[in-house]
Amino acid sequence: xxxxxxxxxxxxxxxxxxxxxxxxxxxxxxxxxxxxxxxxxxxxxxxxxxxxxxxxxxxxxxxxxxxxxxxxxxxxxxxxxxxxxxxxxxxxxxxxxxxxxxxxxxxxxxxxxxxxxxxxxxxxxxxxxxxxxxxxxxxxxxxxxxx
Amino acid sequence: xxxxxxxxxxxxxxxxxxxxxxxxxxxxxxxxxxxxxxxxxxxxxxxxxxxxxxxxxxxxxxxxxxxxxxxxxxxxxxxxxxxxxxxxxxxxxxxxxxxxxxxxxxxxxxxxxxxxxxxxxxxxxxxxxxxxxxxxxxxxxxxxxxx
DNA sequence: CTCCCCCTGTCAAAATCCTGACATGGAAGA
DNA sequence: TCTTCCATGTCAGGATTTTGACAGGGGGAG
Numbered sequence: 001x002x003x004x005x006x007x008x009x010x011x012x013x014x015x016x017x018x019x020x021x022x023x024x025x026x027x028x029x030x031x032x033x034x035x036x037x038x039x040x041x042x043x044x045x046x047x048x049x050x051x052x053x054x055x056x057x058x059x060x061x062x063x064x065x066x067x068x069x070x071x072x073x074x075x076x077x078x079x080x081x082x083x084x085x086x087x088x089x090x091x092x093x094x095x096x097x098x099x100x101x102x103x104x105x106x107x108x109x110x111x112x113x114x115x116x117x118x119x120x121x122x123x124x125x126x127x128x129x130x131x132x133x134x135x136x137x138x139x140x141x142x143x144x145x146x147x
Numbered sequence: 148x149x150x151x152x153x154x155x156x157x158x159x160x161x162x163x164x165x166x167x168x169x170x171x172x173x174x175x176x177x178x179x180x181x182x183x184x185x186x187x188x189x190x191x192x193x194x195x196x197x198x199x200x201x202x203x204x205x206x207x208x209x210x211x212x213x214x215x216x217x218x219x220x221x222x223x224x225x226x227x228x229x230x231x232x233x234x235x236x237x238x239x240x241x242x243x244x245x246x247x248x249x250x251x252x253x254x255x256x257x258x259x260x261x262x263x264x265x266x267x268x269x270x271x272x273x274x275x276x277x278x279x280x281x282x283x284x285x286x287x288x289x290x291x292x293x294x
Numbered sequence: 295c296t297c298c299c300c301c302t303g304t305c306a307a308a309a310t311c312c313t314g315a316c317a318t319g320g321a322a323g324a
Numbered sequence: 325t326c327t328t329c330c331a332t333g334t335c336a337g338g339a340t341t342t343t344g345a346c347a348g349g350g351g352g353a354g
Binding site for chain 2: 341348
């Protein structure tokens with residue numbers, strides 16, 4: 001299907017292309033992760049926790065661009081599946097630090113290879129020398145909008 | 148499997164940046180459109196119908212990257228608000244062609260200026276000469292993933 | 295013509311996500 | 325000290341979206 005606009009407005013709709021690419025990625029990840037027993041938000045959460053153990057619910061929510069409430073549901077699911085652990089209380093503050101379990105690490109590593117394959121497919125679709133510029137431009141766009 | 152490119156944390160991955168940019172855009176559009184009485188899917192639908200009048204529910208769904216069922220809900224909302232019209236039956240086939248009403252056109256034009264301002268903000272955030280390459284790369288990524 | 299496949303619209307149910315709200319804990323300032 | 329403000333976790337409700345399923349219409353192969 002053709003873009004919603006001829007090349008007349010803001011030099012082609014960036015929003016449309018962004019949405020299209022994001023939708024394609026989301027679809028591919030969803031399919032690959034489903035076969036491995038994870039949802040996309042769950043995977044994002046595990047990946048974030050692997051790199052930065054001890055993150056709280058609110059911090060994970062910000063890191064994955066969802067609300068605290070949504071992340072709360074995700075965390076409960078992961079806890080139910082014994083992929084993460086979270087203390088019931090804490091002696092200082094209110095934030096409850098989450099940590100990966102061994103099963104969580106294993107599940108993450110299995111899913112990661114599938115996700116990396118998808119990412120490689122995406123990256124290989126355009127000249128490799130443009131990657132850095134692409135990442136930088138995406139970042140600047142998000143920052144310009146207050147992301 | 149090795150990572151698709153050197154990266155020491157998840158923020159270096161294309162998927163993360165893509166999600167971040169898409170989330171920022173979605174948030175900005177959501178806020179601007181809400182003040183003008185439209186949701187993001189509704190706006191996308193109106194924009195598509197303005198360029199290609201007579202599109203069916205399924206075609207609109209594909210054009211906005213949602214399911215037929217979701218678009219069906221959107222169309223009902225737009226119909227309820229008298230922003231589009233749809234025949235109850237058709238003499239040939241099963242697809243019901245949708246058309247903008249005059250009110251729909253007016254609402255769209257009002258919303259469009261706000262959305263264009265957002266896109267302009269995004270585009271101005273990076274060197275203008277990179278725009279064409281960015282659009283092309285986003286398109287290739289989507290294509291590579293079967294979008 | 296008939297069978298088969300694909301596309302379409304739609305219903306129902308579930309999953310997911312968000313908005314609004316509230317109570318708690320900590321930090322900074324009067 | 326205490327008071328105000330911010331951030332956090334959580335509950336409830338609703339809005340949105342998806343999955344699964346069904347029936348109808350069209351077109352091509354046999």
